[in-house]
Amino acid sequence: MTGLLVTSSGYWHPLAWLAVMASAVILALIIRSFGNNRFRKGTDQQVPFYSGNRAPEGRIKSSNLYWGFFTAMEKYFRWLRRLHTGIVNDYVYWFVLVMVIMLAAVMLGGGP
Amino acid sequence: MAVLFYQHSAAFAVAVPLAAAFAVPLVAKLGKAARNAFVVLAVVFTQIMSWLMFQRSSAEGGFIYTLGASVPSLASPAGFPVRIVLHIDALSAFMAVISTTLAFVVSVYSFRYMKGRKSLDKYFALLLVMTAGMTGLVTTGDLFNMFVFLELLSVSSAGMIGYYGKGESAEAAFKYMTVSSIGALMVLFAAGMLYSQYNLLNIAGLADAIQFSFIDRIALVLLFAAFALKCGAVPMHMWVSDSYGEAPAPVSAFLVVASQAGLYALFRIAFTLFGGLSAAVMGWGMITLGMLSMFIGVTMAMFQKDIKRLMAYHAVSQTGYMLLGIGVGLAVLSSPVALETFGISAMEGGLFHVINHALYKGLLFLTAGAVIYRAGTRNLNNMSGLAHSMPVTTVLFIIGALSIAGLPPFNGFASKIVIYESVFMFNPLLSVIAMLVSILTLASFVKVFYSAFTGPADRSIKKAGEVPAVMWIPMGILAVLIIAFGLAPDTVMNLFVRPAVHALLNQAGYIGGVI
Known part of the structure; x- marks a missing residue:
């Protein structure tokens, strides 16, 4: 150990x-x-720096985080959402599709 | 007495939770405290039996237990006993220990989390049936009983997923049951095909007799696809987010190990039953499913705003690492040099990740439960500043999050580095994608941490405070294990993982245990 x-x-x-x-x-x-220890509580030193402007109130919501990433990858995420229909029939179709692909692979290329 | 338990540990590990499940409604007549104590006793006893199985398996290099035979180790050399055979090797014992550890943590956590809910007798009864289903599935030595325990696990899991009994919870349970039934049907179909050819259902016997005929190939594909579905591999993962998302939080944590039981069956089928027949194709099939699971799982998780659905997609993603590690081992099974150089190491990484995943994903689902318990919402947009009032949960969440993201020194890093390095030697691109997925995982959990725990505290939540000790202690147990496994990875590797990998690769030993 x-x-x-x-x-x-x-x-x-x-x-x-x-x-x-x-x-x-x-x-x-x-x-x-x-x-240099010049930090003082309760002064402007505790206010977040926002390019010299007053910081906006409120928080960025979870859904808005990584906005740039999601925008850049919009097509991929749209495609991804389209796949996830939430319909159980589709779940079974995917299962059948995997079986068919695996069967083809084993039959064509899968010797002992 | 100790010898009795030691000798019959395999039977007790399945029979006790099953019998206890039926006894729960009766014991509940004595009061809630009696019921809770009974559930804990049953689960602790099952866990002790798992450890005894593990100990015996380590000492004897695996053993069989024939239910109903005059001598438990009875196995006819001329054929096979017409009885239920439990076959325990290091891999089975490893999986049983994981399942029962989570069963204990989840049951204790549930006492408070589920307090005040209706039909708790049924809830705990189903929890015990799930435990029995898991221990049975990972210890059974025959294919038909694998189907039986799979069904036992599926039906009880569906009951737990639909526990809230209405709306999306009921829908998720229905979807789970539909998908599971179709998967189980394929297992039954495959078992029938093999039985029709070899007149055998015993896995060791079948492994010895298998010819890899046309029908065998179909059976292999049916079993492979069914168990890949059961473990939630992409693109058959869609039930995972529904089920994990809608089930009560402790049930979601337990469903993680239920899926891992499916993973166990997949590995057992590929390595032991078919002995690596068509290994390259099946190995690449496993790797492909693993890569898809990793990437699609994590990217789906990133934009979720429901904390439990987010974690469910991460569970899919992490399953990908296990499939990748074991898949690489399977793909190079016929090449002794490659197997020795990196294949075994990849398998060790994959199996190490199984136990790590059970711990940190279990912890994360329980912390999600604690958050929901206090905040009253699953929507990350409606959470803020929970760290002010829930410091213990926050720390536990951070431990789980850092571990799943694969940051040192936590256990997730230890298994991931083994996977990265060994897979890199097989195909560098796969390893790079695996690392990228870890970065996205971290980004996703940073989002959860920011949304739920930082920022100004909501006044009503602040008043509610930390979750009760009976909820954070089970989470704490998992966190301690995560840290311990991270700091002593060699111990876990030597004690659990290497023997399990050796058992998986040792088909002759498995067959020799029966014949």
Whole structure:
């Protein structure tokens, strides 16, 4: 029980990783301690920076997150939604289709 | 007494939850506390039996248990006993341990989560039937009983999915039952085909006799497709989001291991029953389904706003990793060099991911349940700032999310790195896609974390506070296991995974156990 996991082309040692991360955090804290401590609670320093403007009220809704990603991939997502009809007949069609493809593959290319 | 349990552990692991399920309504007459205690006792006992099976299987390199025989290890050398044979090797025991661990966590969590609901006697009875179905499915040594336990699992799961009994819950249960019945019918059909040829239903006997005739090939495809459907591989995954999404949260967590029982059957059929016949084609079939599951699962998850449907699609996506790992092993089965160089490692990664997935996906569904329990909604758009009032659930969610995204030092990373590296040696593109899917998984869980846990706290939710200890302790158990498995992956690998992979590859050993 050393934590050392040997993989096909190397190894993974979580405890060594933790030690490195802990060292990095300690180093970051040391560097931080040399910084300028002028932070004051209850001042404008706590207001989020929004290009010099007042930050808008409210939150971005979950549905609007990654808007750019979804817009860029719109065609793919539209196609994906179209596949998921929610109709149980379609679920069975997919099952039958997989069976047919697998059967063809095994019959044509699947020798013992 | 200990020897008795040790000797009959396989029978107890199936019979006790089944008998307890029928006894639940009677015990419930004594009161809710008695019923709950009885359910926990039954599940804990089943878990102990699973561990005993595991211990015995490790010590003896697998064993058989013939139900109803004068000697449990009886197997006729001239033929096969006309009895139900349970065949336990390292893989069966591995799966039984996973199933019963989740059964315990889910049942304890359910006491509070389901409190105040109607028909809880039936709920716990079905939970125990599901447990029996799973332990039976992973321990049975014959094909017909595999069908029987599959049906037992499907019918009880459908009852649990439709527990709320109306609207989308009932619809999801109907869809699940329809799809499961068709899948099970194919299993029965395949069993009939093989029986008509070889006069056998015993898996070891069939594996020994199989000729790979035209009919055998059809049977192989029917079994393969049916169990791939059962484990929710794309494009046969659509029932997963309906079922996991509409079932009560603890049931969703338990359905994860129910699907994994289907995965077990798929592996058992491909490796043990057909012994790698047509391995390259079936292996690539498994890899293709795995890749589709990974990518389509995660991209479907990304735009969900229902927290449980989102997690359901991630379950599909994670199943893809397991199919990929095992599929690579199957694809190179006929090439000893490739198998030794990276095939076995890929299979180890795939099976390691099975246990990891059960833990972190179980935890994530339970945290989703905790969120729904307090916020009263599944819609991420209507949640905000839960971390203010639910710090324990938040921490547990973060552990589960980081683990599923494959970030170190959690267990998800340990299995994924084994898969990435070994699959890379097989085909670099597959490995790159697998890594991309992990990045998308992280993005998806960042969205959940942002939506549900950060931001200003809703006043009504803030007042409600953290979920009760009886709900967060089961989640905590899973979180501790996730961290422990992440920090000591070598122990899990050596204790559970490697023997299971060896058992999967050792067809001769499986056959030799009976004949």
